[in-house]
Amino acid sequence: MNRPVPPLRPDGHGAPPPGGLDDVRLLADWYATGRPATLADHLERHGPPPVTAAGGGPPSVPLVEAVEAAGLTGRGGAGFPTARKLRAVAGRRRRAVVVVNAMESEPASRKDQFLLAVAPHLVLDGAVLAASAVGADTVHVCLPRDRPAQYRRMDAALDERRRARLDRVRLLAHALPHAYVSSESTALVHWLNGGPARPQGGPPGNRERGVDRRPTLVSNAETLAHLALIARHGPGWFRRLGTGDEPGTLLVTVAGAVADPGVLEAASGTPLATLLGRAGGPTEPLGAVLLGGFAGTWLRAEHLHTPLTRRDLAPLGAAPGAGVLVALPRSACALTETARLLGYLAAQSARQCGPCRLGLPAVAEDFTALATGRADQVLLSRLRHRTALLPDRGACRHPDGAARLAGSALDAFAEDVGHHLAHGPCPAARRPPRIPVPPATPPETWR
Structure with missing residues (x-):
């Protein structure tokens, strides 16, 4: 890979991915229109967030129960069950806070950057719904400081929502230092509390005492976008794709020695070789792939048949991680x-x-x-x-x-x-x- 992975797919026109649109959910608007979704586009396709449609009360199906039934896990790398995080924060006595982690400090990843560029309101809907579920009155959206254009787009999206009076919680965008560990959840909280963006070890955790010493839910941008769709379509719909143990889709940045590097959406359980094929296929014989990013795992080319699930990758000492797949040719050391x-x-x-x-x-x-x-x-x-x-x-x-x-x-x-x-x-x-x-x-x- 001689150049950085582009934030958008190189075709730039929202052309259907190879194999069709059967496993495209988060990126459906992009492929349908070929342009980033404005608030008007978003509302026309999805309608308002269920919490807003219900007049500010809880969704018709309790969100935490729906997320648990769907089997949604965090897409930031750790794969922690999202419903357990929601419950841990909702069970506290003090008013909570929600933090959207869109820092994407993994250098090989572009998935959150891509998602926020083409479907920002899906992420913000998820954050607002999560805030309703845990009893939060404030949502902090954390973005990297060295991507000013991304910050301006987010600020414009938040302004659209304010003018439409769509949300009953406060949404604030922040530009943070962009270091590798500054996306760690305690680093975000420490920065929002006035300190440097460094991880903080030891108790109490964010769920007990985070931003302003309040219970705090920190969630990855992609995870919240999935949550927004589960709230609308239900857990059964979410489970139609993926595997029984690891349902749904996930965003993957495919890079390296492939013809068409970029961000793909794929069902959990898709073989690694299929993902490479959807990125145009290898440009030269491969020796290995790096799965999960800089803190990930090297896999030899003979393991490319492996499905992209934690269960299937575990015997190889690997995991999906941050959703990164870098193809390394045999000609490289x-x-x-x-x-x-x-x-x-x-x-x-x-x-x-x-x-x-x-x-x-x-x-x-x-x-x-x-x-x-x-x-x-x-x-x-x-x-x-x-x-x-x-x-x-x-x-x-x-x-x-x-x-x-x-x-x-x-x-x-x-x-x-x-x-x-x-x-x-x-x-x-x-x-x-x-x-x-x-x-x-x-x-x-x-x-």
């Missing part, structure tokens, strides 16, 4: 690519706990030595030992993701590791990088 990703993850840590201050740089340095042919006799054993020390020790899950990436590379590319250790770097290690890595954002700027 996977160890060199991994070393660059680890260097970025080390530079993007909050530097407030041992695994981030010491462990991540050490792992990144060892992996760079392996990739560039500067390995000593004990490097591999030292690298595996250091990688094993990272998980479950940090103030957030940032070290866990880096450990997952490093460990999967050592396993998936064991033959390459042996060659680099015995003979030095392969010829592919000297070729231009295939996965773009953005500049790191220093922690001192996260305010």
Whole structure:
């Protein structure tokens, strides 16, 4: 991949995806019209949010029960059951707050950026419905500071809703520092409370004491868009696509060595190879794919038949993660690519706990030595030992993701590791990088 993934699909006209529209829900308006949906477009297609149509009272079917029956899980990466998050906040005594996490700090992902560009009111409907379900009077929409055009579009969408007097809660947009860990839920809350956008470890959690010390629901933008559709169409409709254990659709950013990179919507359980095919197919023979983003898992090409579900990917040590699928050709050096990703993850840590201050740089340095042919006799054993020390020790899950990436590379590319250790770097290690890595954002700027 020699250039960043475009925020919209390259056709730019909303042409139907390969295979038709059978599994398109969140992006249906885009494919139907070829333009971002205004509030008038949105209301014409979907009608007002059910809570508004009911005169400000609860939806005819209690939302939390509908979401639970639908089996909706978070689309931000963790896959936590959405109904459980709603109940945890709704059960508190104080007035709650809702935070829309649209930061999308995973560098390889464009799904939330795409969704907010073409269907912002679907996300905002979901946020308003979630606010009604948990008893919130304020919704904070968190966007990255370095995408001013995205912020202006969101501000315009919020203005449309205010002029239409559509919502009975306050909706506010915020532009936050765009660092890798600034999208972590406690980092968002800490920034909204006046601090830097750094993760905060330890109790109490956001659900007990978040923004303004009030119970706070933090939810990914895509998750809220699904919630808005479930509220309108019901859990049975949502379950018509996907698998029994993991129903519904999800947005996936397909990038790398494919002819038509971009954002796709697909039913859960779609094989990885099918997703690559819908992105135009590989442009050259593939050696592996990176699933889940920079903190994801490398999978060899022989695993491309695997369905995109947590259940099917678990035996491979993988998960859908942030909904990213990067195709790496055989002509690239996977160890060199991994070393660059680890260097970025080390530079993007909050530097407030041992695994981030010491462990991540050490792992990144060892992996760079392996990739560039500067390995000593004990490097591999030292690298595996250091990688094993990272998980479950940090103030957030940032070290866990880096450990997952490093460990999967050592396993998936064991033959390459042996060659680099015995003979030095392969010829592919000297070729231009295939996965773009953005500049790191220093922690001192996260305010």
